[in-house]
Every structure is written in structure tokens, then in C-alpha cells.
Amino acid sequence: MVDGSSSTDDSPAATPQDGTRRGFRSWSGALRWMAGIAILLVLALVAGLVTTVVLVRRPWPQTSGELEVPGLESEVRVLRDDAGIPQIYADTLHDLMLAQGFVHAQDRFFEMDVRRHATAGRLSELFGEDGLESDLVVRTLGWRQVAEQELTMLRPATRSALDAYAEGVNAYISDRSPSEMALEYTLLGLTGLDYTPEKWSAVDSIAWLKAMAWDLRGNLEEEIGRALASAAVGPEAVDELYPAYPFDRHPPIVQQGGLLGDVFDQDVASAGTELLQRPAPGGRRTVAALAGIRDVLAGVPALLGKGDGLGSNAWVVDGEHTSTGSPILANDPHLGISLPGVWAQVGLHCRRITSDCPMDVSGFSFSGVPGVVIGHNRDIAWGFTNLGPDVTDLYVERVAGDLWQSGGRALPMTTREEVIEVRDGEDVEVTVRSTDHGPLLTDLVDVDEELDALEVADDGLVEQVDDVAGAALDAEEAGWDVGVSLAWTALEPHPTADALLALDLATDWDSFRAALADFAVPGQNVVYADTRGHIGYQATGRVPVRRAGHVGRAPAAGWVRSTAWTGRYVPYDAMPNVLDPDSGIIATANQAVIDPRRYPLRLTDDWDQGYRSTRINELLAADDELSVDEMAAIQLDDWSAIGQALTPYLLKIDLPAGYYSDGQRLLRTWNYRQSADSGAAAYFNVVWRELLQRTFADELPAALEPDGGDRWFTVVSRILRRSSNHWWDDVETDEVERRDDILRDAMMAARDELTALQSPNADEWSWGELHELELRSATLGESGIGVVEWLFNRGGWDVAGGSSLVNATASDASEGYEVVTAPSMRMVVPLDDLDAARWINLTGVSGHAFHPNYTDQTDLWARGETLAWPFTEEAVADAAEDELTLTPDS
Structure with a gap:
């Protein structure tokens, strides 16, 4: 309050x-x-x-x-x-x-x-x-x-x-x-x-880990989205909009092993179990509360980025797949774009390695946090991708004043007082109220105002009342109001900071795994290689064990005691891990970790759909003599899976000859690659955006408009095969539209759009001109004052890639074509010669506008180039341009 x-x-x-x-x-x-x-x-x-x-x-x-x-x-x-x-x-x-x-x-x-x-x-x-x-x-x-x-x-x-x-x-x-x-x-x-x-x-450094966990928190948006989608189009359609992971087409990260008791063993098989989902609380007031919470949570600054474009690629291959006979590891985290970028490159070297000074590490750090987060030391290398485990649950609560209901009893909430100092304004006093599940987010929302907005909004929201929702309405009549609380593992203290320092000092597989045991949030996929020739993978994070019937896919009824978390977590030793897998390849790109048929513990259902990971696996498996350059080239792969799936249908559409068929002409020779100079890629992506709007905007509220990412790849690919699927019909017209009607309209609208944005001559179109990278300072760079923004912002880079491609320069199709998330860095580490490693940052190491190192790496990054990454003292000295000596205070 x-x-x-x-x-x-x-x-x-x-x-x-x-x-x-x-x-x-x-x-x-x-x-x-x-x-x-x-x-x-x-x-x-x-x-x-x-x-x-x-x-x-x-x-x-x-x-x-x-x-x-x-x-x-x-x-x-x-x-x-x-x-x-x-x-x-x-x-x-x-x-x-x-x-x-x-x-x-x-x-x-x-x-x-x-x-x-x-x-x-x-x-x-x-x-x-x-x-x-x-x-x-x-x-x-x-x-x-x-x-x-x-x-x-x-x-x-x-x-x-x-x-x-x-x-x-x-x-x-x-x-x-x-x-x-x-x-x-x-x-x-x-x-x-x-x-x-x-x-x-020290607390300033640790608090940054909370922000990192928030941006990479898992499926909270999907949980709210399912509830809002259910209210808009009904629960049956939700399964179409949030499809299950396609294990038959996109292999998971770990493809061997299973649980042996409470320990994951890569050499055994294990059968899975199926959990049933209880219905989520419904009713218009609940929907209004969730819609308001979604807006409020979006207002938290995204220090790492937000949206479906968040993710990463990381892979490692053993010596059987490289030209040198030693492992090579690659990583490129996909985060929000900012100026300065998220990462600060650094090397940290003890002059003599002793028990008192054991550190010799180099890589990517967070300014404000000691040590290296991703990189290598003299013995091992590692990379991260977001595991995205389901570590958040929303609970619809029955509240009355400072009471909440649990199991038929009225219990007091816990409260604390906060005072926010406001520059040039009066202090704001905040009373934070919490149930046993977590803080009450509805205290940040005017539910009545949100309800009024839903009453007049023409966004397709309808009231869904099931048995649980009926109970909620009965509770309102008895004097209870609707509240929504948040359970989140990051709100439970855990020494995650221990893991970062221990990881920098790890020397082999056992010490690597021991270091990650404390890595509680955000849950990560961590790939590993060492100078002895081993490769490995470890899943990390505290994942709550839920009771049967509650799997965290939608908000739960907080007054029902059996929906509460058990207080137990998936044991670290039970998290999937593998050392030297049979395939000699480990590729992670936010896809499913392991098939649930061999692993009964639930990590999440909201994986990335696996298009990037499958492409990476195909490229790695095709070459047994991979080099550093070839690994770096894979990071730049801009082949489009949705391009391959959709283009054959577009080529069959009968368009008027001439002006409107120009884009279709480009598609006839398109190789499905989204290079910056590709006119076909430009046309395809405008068609894709028009198709999404024309297919789904008539039935979904604005908050759920398609962003064009991996989930929508799957949704559209499935309905393409059915020309009369209900989604193709525009419910706002008297006619019944079919697939080809929507495709034709989207293609013609795309032609008009590109004429307006670029040129009437289709041969002058380019994807990069639409898909620009603009780097903006998140503070004064958003001032709205032109001369101030000019001081801090930089832009105009035409870039290749796109949403859910290996070169994941994602845009948001509900907004336009500009890059919103991107590889925040790229690195490739050969374990036989650490001085031959390569790295690049999205921006530069400096946060000072106009400094030579403010955006000096961005030109290279946009061209797909990398910098030499010297590690040994001799190589570092050879590359040095400046030397500063820091001396003790006299």
C-alpha cells in the first residue's frame, strides 16, 4: 500500500x-x-x-x-x-x-x-x-x-x-x-x-545478482499470459498459443542418463511422470488484477533486457570434432541492448599462483561485481545460457484488510514500512504486505481502475468462470477481495555470490561442479571444457518441488493450502549433468534440458522451442575439424527456420503481376538467410509481421500481441498446414477468411510498407536498413532532449540475423524491426592454446561518452568480427598499449 x-x-x-x-x-x-x-x-x-x-x-x-x-x-x-x-x-x-x-x-x-x-x-x-x-x-x-x-x-x-x-x-x-x-x-x-x-x-554488489535473477526469472510472463489468453479466447485455445516443447523435432541438451534415487546419473535411464494442472482462478476481477500487475512489472528497469529475445547460445565440442584434437567452447548471451553494454572485459592475474593468491582468469565481468562471470582460467573454460526454470508462481489470494485466507482460516499478513525519497517531490510511504507465498503485488495496482478499463476495452476479454473461479466470486460476496502475491526463489536468501568466486578458481570437473552448487538464481545451463580434453554440462538453480496437481503454468488459488510450495527443491545432485557425452557435442540454446520421459522432476514447461539449438547441433555435427574461425562463423549463422517453413506457401499465392509480385520474385531465389544486404529477408520479415497482426490481433488483447519469436514460429508452422484453421478467420469481418486470404493480404501490405520505408524498386530493399541497431543510454539517453541524447546515444548499424536465429539479433514484431535484444558478447576458446581465443563486446569497456573505447567494438561486432584475446603474461604484454601502476598509499 x-x-x-x-x-x-x-x-x-x-x-x-x-x-x-x-x-x-x-x-x-x-x-x-x-x-x-x-x-x-x-x-x-x-x-x-x-x-x-x-x-x-x-x-x-x-x-x-x-x-x-x-x-x-x-x-x-x-x-x-x-x-x-x-x-x-x-x-x-x-x-x-x-x-x-x-x-x-x-x-x-x-x-x-x-x-x-x-x-x-x-x-x-x-x-x-x-x-x-x-x-x-x-x-x-x-x-x-x-x-x-x-x-x-x-x-x-x-x-x-x-x-x-x-x-x-x-x-x-x-x-x-x-x-x-x-x-x-x-x-x-x-x-x-x-x-x-x-x-x-558489498551489498551493492550482491544486490546486482537480484536484478540479474529478475530479468532471467523464467516463465512469469507466460503464467500471466496464459491467464489473460484464457480470458480472451478460452482455455482450449491457450494450448495452441503456448505449445508444448516438440521433443520429437528438437533434441534437448542432455540426451542420456536419468535419476538414480536423488542423484542424476548419465549412464542410467529413468521413466517420467505426468502431472495434472489444476484450473487457475478466474473471474473478471482476477483478470483485471493480473493485467495491472503485468503492466507494473514491465516498469522495472531491465538491467539485462526483457522479452522473448532474451536467451543465449553456448556449445562445446570435444577433440574428436576439432582440427587440433582439443576442445573448443563458444558462448554468446542474448541480452538487452544498452550503452554501455552489460559486460566489462577484464583479466585478473596473480603474479605467482599460490594458495593465498590462486587466481588467473580472464573473461566478461559485471561492473559492480568482483571476479569474472563468463570466461576461462588457465585450466577450464565455461559459458552460460539461461535455463529458465519455473521459479516464480503467482497466487490469487482472498484478502480483507491485513488478513488473507488459507485453508479456511484468516491469517495476518506480514508487513514492513518503506519510505521512498523522491527528488523534487514529497517522500512516498509504502506498506509492503506479504502472505506466506510472497509479497502482495496487487498493492501496486488499482484493481477497480483496471476492471473499468476491461469493461470498456474492445480487446476480446470475456469472463471465464470455472469451479475455482466460482469459489473466488463466492468469497467476494463473503467480504474477501482479490489479491495476487508472488512466490519467487530469489526472495529466499542463498549465497549465490560464493559460486562466482569459486568458479573463477575451479581447476577441473569436480571443482567446477562444486562451485556451481551454490548458484541458486537465476538457473543456468553451464557448458564446460578443460585443458585435459574433457567437456561437460551442468544445470544449476534452486527449482521448487511443487505438489501434485500444481505445476506453475497459471496463477494458483492461494487460499487452497495444497497449492503452496512444499519447501523442498530439486537437489543439486539431481540436476541434469553430463561429462564427455557419447556424441562429443553439447549445445545449449535455451531449449529443453532433458526429455521428461527419462527425468520425472519438473524444471519448467516453457522452454525455448528449440529452433536455434537444432540448427547449432546440425552445423556442429557436419564438421569433424572445427576451428576457432569456424566456430565463430556458426555464431553468425542467419538461416531462418520460419523462412523455410513459410516461404513455400507464400510462393503459391497468386498475386497481381508487376508491382505486388516483386517481393515474391525475390523469395524465389532466397536461401532463407537474413544477411544485412538481403532484399528477400527484408520482404519476408515485413510479410511475417503483417501475417501475425492479421492472424491474431483480432482476437488477442494488445498485451498479448505476437512478438514473432520462437513460440510464434511453432504456432504459425502448425496452422499453416490447415488452410481453414480458425485463427485465419478475421472475427471482425462478416466473411470467413482462410489461410491464403491472409497470406495474400500480408504480402500486398508488405509491398506497400517497403515502398514507403525504403524504395519502390524491390532490388534496393535491404534487411539491415530495417533491422538497425541503436544503442541508447538507459538514463540521460532517454531524456527526450535531442542534444542530450546526442551526447550519449549511438546508432545506425545495419545488422544481420533476427529473432530466434542463431545470430539472435531479435526485434519485436508487435513494435517494428529494430533490434531489441542481441548477442551481448561473443567468445570462442580453444583449450589447447588460450592465447588463440577470440572475444568481442557489444559496445566497449568504457562508459564515458566520446571516449575511444565507448563503442569501438560495435563496428567489429556488427561485421561479425572478433578481437584477439591474449591470456598468458607474455601475450598480454605484447598487446599492451598502456600500463598503469597502482601503488600503496604512502
Whole structure:
């Protein structure tokens, strides 16, 4: 429950519903109060270019010479190559972690500062009421409180690393003014923000893991989507819109083994069991509450990205499939696009490997978190893809005041008070209420207002009342109201941070698996290779064991005690894993982990449909002499499965000769590849978008419009075979449309669209011109002020690939064609020669606008190129362009 200090119309911060209507879709929203910056900047430019250059360059890091850094025990060397990537050398683990914190702060402190405000529910302190919607959700979920609890659970070595890292960050910010740390602080200061950053703490680092878990949380959107779709088109149609995983066509990750008691054994077989799903609570008030919650949750800043485009590719092959006879591992996580990018490349090297200083690792880190998340050390390499286990459940609750019903009893909710400070506004007081299942999300929603919106909306919503829904309505008559709570494993403290440090120090399969035992959220697929020639796979994450009849596919009745989680989790040793599989290939691309017929424990039902993974497996199996270059080329594969499935039907459509048949002419010679210069790919993707709109928009609410990703590949592929399937009919017309009617209209509309967007000459069309990559700063880059956005945003890259392709530069078909998620980095590691590894970042290591390393890797990334990735000390020294010595405080 939220209480502001004023209820007048000119106090929009008073209720969270106003924030929902505004739609906080980035960290800063509109930032209307920044309009004056544009005038000030223009005056500054007119007054003198030199002044402007000084302001821009003032925060840039010193990368050569010497710097005194308080807290160091001995000298630390920081070598940077021409991409600015730091390789850090120290004598102790304490100094190594401290130096990493210092270097991260040099390159990206503003990003780190905004992230910790976001994860603490304190964006409003920096950005005013535009940050309020996000803060309300984060405070309700209690990310910061969970992080504080987790800090007390960590191993001493992990705690020491976090504290040393924080020392380094604080050493950087202690003697610098905000304008010396980021241009963004200078501009915010011009708006009147009087701000001095607080000291960094270990909790600031741990809280980032909560944000990572939130963005990769699994099937919460599908759970809400099924409920809304059931209300719109009926429960039977939901199975068509959310199809089961096609195990017969797309093999899972692990294709051998099963459970032997509570332990997964790769050499045994195991039969599965089928769980039945209880009906979800229905009724218009429940539907209204879920629709409002969906909007509110969308307002949380996506620090890693959101939507069906989130995912990753990772694979590893053994020496039988490579030209060198040693394993090669590849990884490219598909995350939201941002500037700076998600990853900060770094090398962390103890000068002498000892028990006191055992680290020698290089890879991709998160600014704000010590260590390397993905990469390799001198013994092993690893990569991540999102497992996406079902670790969230929504519960429709019966509530009355601060009471909720469970098993026929009225129980008190737990409550806590939060106060959100709002820049240039009054504080907002929040009462967070929770049932035994979790926090009550409906306290962030005006259900009556949502209900009124449903009453007048022409979006096809109809009332679905089953037995459980009838019970809900009876409860309302007895004085109970509808609430919705969230159960989520990430709200239960667990020492996930232990896993990251232990992973960096792992030396073989056993220590690798032991490190991942603490990796609770978000659940991941982790591929492995080592210098001894072994390859492997391990599934991670705390997955709740649910009672029979409740499988988490739709919101559950919270007042029915048997729907509650059992309090047990899938044992780590029971999670699927395999070492040196018979095939010699392990490919993960968010597909199903294992066939349920051999594995009875339920991880989720909402897997990626498997188009990327099947393509990857085919390409890997076709070559027994794979090289680093060939593995990198597979990462760029832009072959379209839906292109192959749909194009034959498009070629059979009878179109008027000439103008409207030009696109069809391009398709006749199309190889189903979506290269940036392909006119056929441009035409196909516009047809695809038009087809989705014309087939489904007449029956689904706007919130469920097709985004064109892997689920829709399956949905459309299935109905293509039936020309009179009910989805083809437009219910808003008097006629009964069939498949070919929709295809013809989509093709003709696509021709008109491309004429308007690109050229009347079909030979001048190109997919890349439609499918552009625009990198935007999530804070001031979304200010709405042209000159401010010009300072921080970069764009205009024409890129290949597309949604649910191996080169997964996804767009959202409900919005347009621009890239919304993409490979956030690419890496390929040969285990026989670590200096021959290759890597690339979506942006660059620097978070400072106009710095040479701000977007210097993006041009290479867009062309599919990579950088050399030196690892040994000699190779790093040969590649070094700058050397900075950090010395203890005299």
C-alpha cells in the first residue's frame, strides 16, 4: 500500500497507478525536468568548444603512469590493449579484487551507481517521480533486504573479495567530485541535483545478482499470459498459443542418463511422470488484477533486457570434432541492448599462483561485481545460457484488510514500512504486505481502475468462470477481495555470490561442479571444457518441488493450502549433468534440458522451442575439424527456420503481376538467410509481421500481441498446414477468411510498407536498413532532449540475423524491426592454446561518452568480427598499449 503526501491532481507521485500509465520503460523515463539542459549545453557550445571538451574528457580514466590507491598492500600493474581492456596483475587476492573495483569505477562508475539505485529501489532520488514506478516494485520485492541477508551467509573468502572490491571503488570515488567521475553527473548538476555518491558496499554488489535473477526469472510472463489468453479466447485455445516443447523435432541438451534415487546419473535411464494442472482462478476481477500487475512489472528497469529475445547460445565440442584434437567452447548471451553494454572485459592475474593468491582468469565481468562471470582460467573454460526454470508462481489470494485466507482460516499478513525519497517531490510511504507465498503485488495496482478499463476495452476479454473461479466470486460476496502475491526463489536468501568466486578458481570437473552448487538464481545451463580434453554440462538453480496437481503454468488459488510450495527443491545432485557425452557435442540454446520421459522432476514447461539449438547441433555435427574461425562463423549463422517453413506457401499465392509480385520474385531465389544486404529477408520479415497482426490481433488483447519469436514460429508452422484453421478467420469481418486470404493480404501490405520505408524498386530493399541497431543510454539517453541524447546515444548499424536465429539479433514484431535484444558478447576458446581465443563486446569497456573505447567494438561486432584475446603474461604484454601502476598509499 502506498501513501504520498498529497492527493491533488498535480501530485502524480501519490499513487503507483499514475506511474504505470506513464510507463517507466527505462531508468530515467522522460526526465521532463531536464529540458533546461538543452539550452545550457547550446550556450556552452557557443561559448567555447574547449570548455565542452574539458567537461567531456574530465572523467576519462588515467591509464598510464602511476596512481596511489589507498588500501593496496603492494604494487598492481594494469595493462590495457588498444581496446582499453584491462589485464590486472597483483601479488595478493585482496589487491587483485581491490584493483578490479578501482578499474571498474574508472571506466563505469555512473553505470554502477545507477544500478545500485535501481536494485535498492532508489531511482527516484536521482531522477524524481519518473523512477517511482520501478522503486515501488523493487521495494515491494525487497531485493536489498535479501541481499543484506545473503551477505551474512557467504564464505569468508567471498566476503573478503567483496569487501576488497568495495575498497577499490571507494578509493576511486573518495577524492573525486561527481563531474570528475562522469559527464552524466555534470549534466544532472546543471538541473540542480546536489549529489555526492555514497561509499560502495558489498551489498551493492550482491544486490546486482537480484536484478540479474529478475530479468532471467523464467516463465512469469507466460503464467500471466496464459491467464489473460484464457480470458480472451478460452482455455482450449491457450494450448495452441503456448505449445508444448516438440521433443520429437528438437533434441534437448542432455540426451542420456536419468535419476538414480536423488542423484542424476548419465549412464542410467529413468521413466517420467505426468502431472495434472489444476484450473487457475478466474473471474473478471482476477483478470483485471493480473493485467495491472503485468503492466507494473514491465516498469522495472531491465538491467539485462526483457522479452522473448532474451536467451543465449553456448556449445562445446570435444577433440574428436576439432582440427587440433582439443576442445573448443563458444558462448554468446542474448541480452538487452544498452550503452554501455552489460559486460566489462577484464583479466585478473596473480603474479605467482599460490594458495593465498590462486587466481588467473580472464573473461566478461559485471561492473559492480568482483571476479569474472563468463570466461576461462588457465585450466577450464565455461559459458552460460539461461535455463529458465519455473521459479516464480503467482497466487490469487482472498484478502480483507491485513488478513488473507488459507485453508479456511484468516491469517495476518506480514508487513514492513518503506519510505521512498523522491527528488523534487514529497517522500512516498509504502506498506509492503506479504502472505506466506510472497509479497502482495496487487498493492501496486488499482484493481477497480483496471476492471473499468476491461469493461470498456474492445480487446476480446470475456469472463471465464470455472469451479475455482466460482469459489473466488463466492468469497467476494463473503467480504474477501482479490489479491495476487508472488512466490519467487530469489526472495529466499542463498549465497549465490560464493559460486562466482569459486568458479573463477575451479581447476577441473569436480571443482567446477562444486562451485556451481551454490548458484541458486537465476538457473543456468553451464557448458564446460578443460585443458585435459574433457567437456561437460551442468544445470544449476534452486527449482521448487511443487505438489501434485500444481505445476506453475497459471496463477494458483492461494487460499487452497495444497497449492503452496512444499519447501523442498530439486537437489543439486539431481540436476541434469553430463561429462564427455557419447556424441562429443553439447549445445545449449535455451531449449529443453532433458526429455521428461527419462527425468520425472519438473524444471519448467516453457522452454525455448528449440529452433536455434537444432540448427547449432546440425552445423556442429557436419564438421569433424572445427576451428576457432569456424566456430565463430556458426555464431553468425542467419538461416531462418520460419523462412523455410513459410516461404513455400507464400510462393503459391497468386498475386497481381508487376508491382505486388516483386517481393515474391525475390523469395524465389532466397536461401532463407537474413544477411544485412538481403532484399528477400527484408520482404519476408515485413510479410511475417503483417501475417501475425492479421492472424491474431483480432482476437488477442494488445498485451498479448505476437512478438514473432520462437513460440510464434511453432504456432504459425502448425496452422499453416490447415488452410481453414480458425485463427485465419478475421472475427471482425462478416466473411470467413482462410489461410491464403491472409497470406495474400500480408504480402500486398508488405509491398506497400517497403515502398514507403525504403524504395519502390524491390532490388534496393535491404534487411539491415530495417533491422538497425541503436544503442541508447538507459538514463540521460532517454531524456527526450535531442542534444542530450546526442551526447550519449549511438546508432545506425545495419545488422544481420533476427529473432530466434542463431545470430539472435531479435526485434519485436508487435513494435517494428529494430533490434531489441542481441548477442551481448561473443567468445570462442580453444583449450589447447588460450592465447588463440577470440572475444568481442557489444559496445566497449568504457562508459564515458566520446571516449575511444565507448563503442569501438560495435563496428567489429556488427561485421561479425572478433578481437584477439591474449591470456598468458607474455601475450598480454605484447598487446599492451598502456600500463598503469597502482601503488600503496604512502
